[in-house]
Amino acid sequence: MATKIRLQRHGRKGYAYYPIVVADSRAPRDGKFIERIGSYNPNTNPATISLDFDRALYWVEVGAQPTDTVRSILSKEGVLLMKHLRGGVKKGAFNEEEAQRRFDAWKSARDKEASAFQAKQDAKAAEDAKARFEAEAEKNRLKGEAVAKKKAEKLAAEEAAAKAALEAETAETEEAAAE
Numbered sequence: 366m367a368t369k370i371r372l373q374r375h376g377r378k379g380y381a382y383y384p385i386v387v388a389d390s391r392a393p394r395d396g397k398f399i400e401r402i403g404s405y406n407p408n409t410n411p412a413t414i415s416l417d418f419d420r421a422l423y424w425v426e427v428g429a430q431p432t433d434t435v436r437s438i439l440s441k442e443g444v445l446l447m448k449h450l451r452g453g454v455k456k457g458a459f460n461e462e463e464a465q466r467r468f469d470a471w472k473s474a475r476d477k478e479a480s481a482f483q484a485k486q487d488a489k490a491a492e493d494a495k496a497r498f499e500a501e502a503e504k505n506r507l508k509g510e511a512v513a514k515k516k517a518e519k520l521a522a523e524e525a526a527a528k529a530a531l532e533a534e535t536a537e538t539e540e541a542a543a544e
Contacts, residue, residue, distance in 0.1 A: 367391075370424055370431040370439070372405060373398070382406040385416065385435060387424050400424075405438060411483075416442050426451070443472060 367390040372383035374395060383405045386398035402424065403416035421444045425431070431439055439445050450464035 368399065368424070368429040370402070370421070370429050370435045372432065372434060380408055382408065385421075385438065387429055390430075403438075410486075411479075414438055414442065416444070418442065418444060418447075422447055443468065443475070446471060 368387055369390045370385065370387050371394070373386055374381050374383060376382045384401050385403040385405060387400045387402060388396070388398035392398065400420065402420045403414065406413040416438070421439060421442070425439065425444055425448050436445070447464075447468055450468055453459055454461055454464050
């Protein structure tokens with residue numbers, strides 16, 4: 366039986382997530398499968414991948430063929446590297462401890478790179494938030510100045526009207542006193 370490691374599509378339209386399954390190559394995409402070995406959610410940033418490393422390694426070693434997308438996922442998680450290193454151990458190129466040491470070194474370098482990328486993304490998000498805050502503060506300051514100017518103009522107009530009314534009243538009283 367030819368087996369494939371592939372993605373099944375789940376979720377709603379426009380918001381899919383994918384279980385990673387081992388299935389007979391003749392089975393439908395979302396149909397019967399042999400074993401579920403993980404999941405892939407591209408909707409998060411960065412994409413969330415959960416994988417049963419040992420079972421994925423087992424299936425790759427016994428000949429299950431991953432699809433292109435799953436091959437990429439397995440490569441990012443180190444399953445294909447571990448298969449390669451185990452092949453070297455079987456051929457006698459190096460021992461099991463050396464293979465594990467190489468894998469651990471690769472894994473730590475990958476984790477360091479991922480954490481650096483995440484830190485860069487967080488710094489960029491914080492910088493963007495600060496810039497938005499400063500732009501909003503400037504906008505509010507300008508709006509406040511415009512409102513203060515408008516209130517001052519209105520107050521000046523009211524004072525001028527009151528002064529004109531007072532002058533008119535004074536002129537009337539003077540006319541009445543002169544008559």
